[in-house]
Amino acid sequence: xxxxxxxxxxLLNLSVLLxxxxxxxxxxxxxxxxxxxxxxxxxxxxxxxxxxxxxxxxMDSALKTAIKNSLILxxxxxxxxxxxxxxxxxxxxRMNYWxxxxxxxxxxxxxxxxxxxxxxxxATLYYTLNLMGTFVxxxxxxxxxxxIYMTWIPAAAFASVPRNLEEAAxxxxxxxxRVFRTITLRxxxxxxxxxxxxxxxxxxxxxxxxxxVGAPAIYTMPTEMYSLVQNYPIQVAAVFSILLALPSVLLLxxxxxxxxxxxLADGFQLK
Amino acid sequence: MNTKxxxxxxxxxxxxxxxxxxxxDDLDLSVAKGEMVSLLGPSGCGxxxxxxxxxxxxxxxxxxxxxxxxxxxxxxxxxxxxAMVFQNYALWPHMTAxxxxxxPLKIKGLSKIxxxxxxxxxxxxxxxxxxKDSRPxxxxxxxxxxxxxxxxxxxxxxxxxxxxxxSNLDAKLREKVREDIRELQxxxxxxxxxxxxxxxxxxxxxxxxxxxxSGRIEQFSTPQDLYRQPQTxxxxxxxxxxxxFEGNLQDGQIHGGTDVIGxxxxxxxxxxxxxxxxxPGIVELVIPRGHFFEVVVRRQDGLFRAFTNENVPxxxxxxxxxxxxxxxxxxxxxxx
Amino acid sequence: xxxxxxxxxxxxxxxxxxxxxxxLGLALSLPPLLLVLIFVGLPIFIGFTFSLGxxxxxxxxxxxxxxxxxVKNHWWGTFAAYSDVFHDSRFLGDLGLTLFVTVLSTVLxxxxxxxxxxxxxxxxxxxxxxxxxxxxxxxxxPVVISAWAIHTFYGGDGFLRSFFAQFGIxxxxxxxxxxxxxxxSIWTSLPFAILMISSGMxxxxxxxxxxxxxxxxxxxxxxxxxxxxLAKTPIIIAASFxxxxxxxxxxxxxxxxxxxxxxxxxxxxNFFGSYNRPQQSLVMAFIVFLAASGIAxxxxxxxxxxxxxxxxI
Numbered sequence: 080x081x082x083x084x085x086x087x088x089x090l091l092n093l094s095v096l097l098x099x100x101x102x103x104x105x106x107x108x109x110x111x112x113x114x115x116x117x118x119x120x121x122x123x124x125x126x127x128x129x130x131x132x133x134x135x136x137x138m139d140s141a142l143k144t145a146i147k148n149s150l151i152l153x154x155x156x157x158x159x160x161x162x163x164x165x166x167x168x169x170x171x172x173r174m175n176y177w178x179x180x181x182x183x184x185x186x187x188x189x190x191x192x193x194x195x196x197x198x199x200x201x202a203t204l205y206y207t208l209n210l211m212g213t214f215v216x217x218x219x220x221x222x223x224x225x226x227i228y229m230t231w232i233p234a235a236a237f238a239s240v241p242r243n244l245e246e247a248a249x250x251x252x253x254x255x256x257r258v259f260r261t262i263t264l265r266x267x268x269x270x271x272x273x274x275x276x277x278x279x280x281x282x283x284x285x286x287x288x289x290x291x292v293g294a295p296a297i298y299t300m301p302t303e304m305y306s307l308v309q310n311y312p313i314q315v316a317a318v319f320s321i322l323l324a325l326p327s328v329l330l331l332x333x334x335x336x337x338x339x340x341x342x343l344a345d346g347f348q349l350k
Numbered sequence: 351m352n353t354k355x356x357x358x359x360x361x362x363x364x365x366x367x368x369x370x371x372x373x374x375d376d377l378d379l380s381v382a383k384g385e386m387v388s389l390l391g392p393s394g395c396g397x398x399x400x401x402x403x404x405x406x407x408x409x410x411x412x413x414x415x416x417x418x419x420x421x422x423x424x425x426x427x428x429x430x431x432x433a434m435v436f437q438n439y440a441l442w443p444h445m446t447a448x449x450x451x452x453x454p455l456k457i458k459g460l461s462k463i464x465x466x467x468x469x470x471x472x473x474x475x476x477x478x479x480x481x482k483d484s485r486p487x488x489x490x491x492x493x494x495x496x497x498x499x500x501x502x503x504x505x506x507x508x509x510x511x512x513x514x515x516x517s518n519l520d521a522k523l524r525e526k527v528r529e530d531i532r533e534l535q536x537x538x539x540x541x542x543x544x545x546x547x548x549x550x551x552x553x554x555x556x557x558x559x560x561x562x563x564s565g566r567i568e569q570f571s572t573p574q575d576l577y578r579q580p581q582t583x584x585x586x587x588x589x590x591x592x593x594x595f596e597g598n599l600q601d602g603q604i605h606g607g608t609d610v611i612g613x614x615x616x617x618x619x620x621x622x623x624x625x626x627x628x629x630p631g632i633v634e635l636v637i638p639r640g641h642f643f644e645v646v647v648r649r650q651d652g653l654f655r656a657f658t659n660e661n662v663p664x665x666x667x668x669x670x671x672x673x674x675x676x677x678x679x680x681x682x683x684x685x686x
Numbered sequence: 687x688x689x690x691x692x693x694x695x696x697x698x699x700x701x702x703x704x705x706x707x708x709x710l711g712l713a714l715s716l717p718p719l720l721l722v723l724i725f726v727g728l729p730i731f732i733g734f735t736f737s738l739g740x741x742x743x744x745x746x747x748x749x750x751x752x753x754x755x756x757v758k759n760h761w762w763g764t765f766a767a768y769s770d771v772f773h774d775s776r777f778l779g780d781l782g783l784t785l786f787v788t789v790l791s792t793v794l795x796x797x798x799x800x801x802x803x804x805x806x807x808x809x810x811x812x813x814x815x816x817x818x819x820x821x822x823x824x825x826x827x828p829v830v831i832s833a834w835a836i837h838t839f840y841g842g843d844g845f846l847r848s849f850f851a852q853f854g855i856x857x858x859x860x861x862x863x864x865x866x867x868x869x870x871s872i873w874t875s876l877p878f879a880i881l882m883i884s885s886g887m888x889x890x891x892x893x894x895x896x897x898x899x900x901x902x903x904x905x906x907x908x909x910x911x912x913x914x915x916l917a918k919t920p921i922i923i924a925a926s927f928x929x930x931x932x933x934x935x936x937x938x939x940x941x942x943x944x945x946x947x948x949x950x951x952x953x954x955x956n957f958f959g960s961y962n963r964p965q966q967s968l969v970m971a972f973i974v975f976l977a978a979s980g981i982a983x984x985x986x987x988x989x990x991x992x993x994x995x996x997x998x999i
Contacts, residue, residue, distance in 0.1 A: 105839035120843035121851030176711025193934015196971025200733030284828035454901035
């Protein structure tokens, strides 16, 4: 590997700096506001530090309701998604049945399309089914967003379990169920966990659809943000943002090895 | 003093440290123009590292590399007058055979007509003109290798480098490809360096072989010399089979001692009756090897492996083994 | 992963057989399939009929609630709603902005993705890994927060303006402009593009690059003739998905863009909700679907073309 000479190295370090500024700047700027009492333009430092905005958020009933709604809805959505999609993922990953490719691509296409248009169409149906502004309505919207993750990624995980490992276990005397439990499921587990994380986040962070069909009756944390930024001071938005981002950062941080290590990218290859 | 015309490749005092370990240790090598040499050794001996340094993929820590009389040490692989055939051929899958071979010529900026001529000539040389529009994925491993060879030869390099050229081929194909490479190299007269861990491969096609151990060349001679006069114990055990005993040889008998005795299997005679200086033993194994037999005889403190094809003994027989010729080593070096 | 083997060998547990009809397989895939059919397929179909003026049955309630509904006057419906939309200067302005932002942002995202991935592939330095890690960070942040954070950062009292104010420069407020939408779109699209392109680049074996160097290739040629062609598929996937994502985006243009013209995603929501013109809203939705399909078809076509070229088909 040849060494990089001076001017090139300078340029490189500069681009790293610019990139850090571009990516981290907005996040850090907003996060900082969660802890300040006031921050006036054109100062680059706030007028004071405080935690009062945190208590204000936790005492506000509308915001508390939104937090509660999110924390109740998302786990239910993920569990439902697992029940509905994992068997299909298993079939798609292990059996080469007729229509498998069409099924997978169909799920993929349904997910890749501009969501807002889709939600408008769904809202039309919801009016008829009386689902506008209901929990079930929002739940279905969030559920739809998890399908792609709960089918494609576990399918790839199941497909990657080498058949000869299972055959060796059967040869050693294990029953079909035992093989599934101790070998297949265990080896596919990282992929399934990534799917669970991505699905949870897809549900937790779902904003557009929930906004269109849920507001003004039901607010989740993300949909609350839409009105919050207009009705509350920036510090409240900052606190709420940190709270909303917390599950995301934690879960993806835990699963990042698998995501960057290829489970996510591998999951999206159709074999 | 060698004139420029005599020089194929010269390595002077090469050193390389990787990850805190000395990989290449003060290595010298002189290859004549048009000569075909092999770097032979087990994995980790440094042969691939040396090849990559010659090609320019690995910078040297110290030392010089001269190709055709020119010092190329500071040049990158793109500027060196060497061309390499990689172990897995490294053909670009999105290009046809012709495009693969044409690639270096396009870089040189030759005209379309010139490129077409040279590419077809190169493919003709390796008997693959009929596959000129095939992609690597559509041809066999052996054919891929020939395309890689054509791509190297079309550059008219001063030195051709082959990295384990036969290791990915099956046994039958290996012999044929071996001979093809040898014939081609003789015809074109290009200085060639081959890296291999297979001694049969090295010994059968090289003019000279450099046996490497831990980053140094232990011996650099013709295949016959390596076999008959291995200068070090390492070379003696690496090349061919060797009966190795620790001790001194006196009147054909092995006694305890500080030397190491090495005997080639064909230098042992097996007889039914005791001969002068022979060792008694019992036959443990008789292995048919085609046109000769390998006989393993157990004696009081070791085994003799001998090659013979007359009076082949049977299992369990009492025989007498006589040493016709032996190699003596002190501190790993051959003594007269 | 680039494979030099001529035949496909499948490792893993799917048996190498031709697809055959399987009752169990289809039965297990039924639940998600039904869910998608009922809540995606059906609404799209019904929505499409509604846009053409079919106001009975499932479209009855929305037809009563909404304004400016055109009822069908032929058996196949009516183009009146579509005509409304295409004659609406607001829509045309939105369409122009949407296409402009989509194309510009996609091009910039792909260029950035290529630059970082190629750099990481050819020079394994610490800076390269830092760049890649930074580019992936937006994946961890929910879109609503990203949009708001970018708004405050580039806004009137934002960091950018405050920073330049220290030097007495009055930096323009970027929010409520198309530029802000482009910045926000790039910010949110980078992670997926980088993951795709970088994995494509990393999958190119060293030997292929070394062989090019050995043939005398300078860096530019290695990039243009070896790296990019071999990573063509992930690059096109990244471009398609980035474009489709930005085309129909809602939150980013809502927070960062101007009120008029705005991106079609926002306009669809406006027409459906505040202006109470659901039929025209759905017309716009289908126009966006059409554009997205166009991009998807381009993607499939390029996939087929490259599969033919490499001899897979």
